Amino acid sequence: MYYGTTSTPCPGPSFFFVASPTNNPQINEAITFRLTGLSTGARYFVAITAVAGGGLESVCSPVASAVARSASNTADQLVGFPANTGTSGVTPFASGMPVSTITVLTADLGPQLPGTPVTVTASAAAGTAPYQFKWWLWNGAIWTMLVDWSTGNTFAWIPSTPNPNYAIGVWVRSAGNTADQPDGYPSNTGAYRAIAFAIN
Numbered sequence: 001m002y003y004g005t006t007s008t009p010c011p012g013p014s015f016f017f018v019a020s021p022t023n024n025p026q027i028n029e030a031i032t033f034r035l036t037g038l039s040t041g042a043r044y045f046v047a048i049t050a051v052a053g054g055g056l057e058s059v060c061s062p063v064a065s066a067v068a069r070s071a072s073n074t075a076d077q078l079v080g081f082p083a084n085t086g087t088s089g090v091t092p093f094a095s096g097m098p099v100s101t102i103t104v105l106t107a108d109l110g111p112q113l114p115g116t117p118v119t120v121t122a123s124a125a126a127g128t129a130p131y132q133f134k135w136w137l138w139n140g141a142i143w144t145m146l147v148d149w150s151t152g153n154t155f156a157w158i159p160s161t162p163n164p165n166y167a168i169g170v171w172v173r174s175a176g177n178t179a180d181q182p183d184g185y186p187s188n189t190g191a192y193r194a195i196a197f198a199i200n
Contacts, residue, residue: 002060003035003046010047010060017051030179038068064186099183100127100174101190107168112199114159120168120195121154127174127183134173138194140165149173149180159199169194 001018002010018033038044045065050058104123110116124131135147135155140163147155157168171182171192182191 001033001046001048003044005042005044007045007063007065009045009063010049018048035068040068043067066186098127098174099188099191100124100131100172101183101188102170102172102193105170105193105195107195107197112197114161114199116158118157118159118168118197119154120157120170120197122170122172122193123153124172127172128176130175132173132175132177134171136169136171136194138165138167138169139163143169162199164198164200166199167194167196 002012002015004012004014006012016033016035018031020029021031022029035044035046043065044067045063047060047063049060101124102122103125105120107118107120110118112118120135122133124133130151131153132149132151133147133153133155134145134149136143137146137157146157146168155168155170159166169192173179173181173183173191177183179185182188184191
């Protein structure tokens with residue numbers, strides 16, 4: 001895996017060898033690797049190659065990019081995601097698997113007051129049903145997970161305090177996908193959405 005702050009990191013001097021977990025990797029087999037020691041707020045570009053047992057290296061993959069977050073940011077997404085769209089870069093990768101997208105995200109428009117339940121509903125398409133959803137709350141500064149992955153596409157939230165900057169976000173992934181991220185992330189930007197909901 002090649003990385004750097006220029007848009008063409010591969011081939012280049014900064015790289016990591018990432019071993020396959022099996023001796024005979026299969027098509028679409030996922031490998032996870034975390035880059036550390038990066039400069040917070042800097043955009044990094046990453047590309048990969050495959051190296052055969054005999055040392056023959058493939059051509060570079062398409063380049064993906066993202067902004068590094070601080071170690072103290074423990075939220076399970078990029079800084080300010082998804083409200084801050086400047087922290088993500090999109091590069092399509094061909095995975096060969098269909099990915100789901102959120103087609104509709106709605107919230108009931110009752111009294112937007114503390115203590116009054118807010119019901120949010122998401123609908124998804126493509127990918128593989130039954131879909132799984134993960135719900136988030138944005139308070140204007142950080143995202144907090146409200147409900148971990150489940151097949152429930154409706155979420156009832158009871159706000160406890162006024163806040164004009166609230167937003168409710170949702171991720172979707174296909175059945176059988178165990179990655180803790182939206183389906184096809186980062187190239188599939190349709191697998192996560194947020195809806196602003198001010199509480200007066």
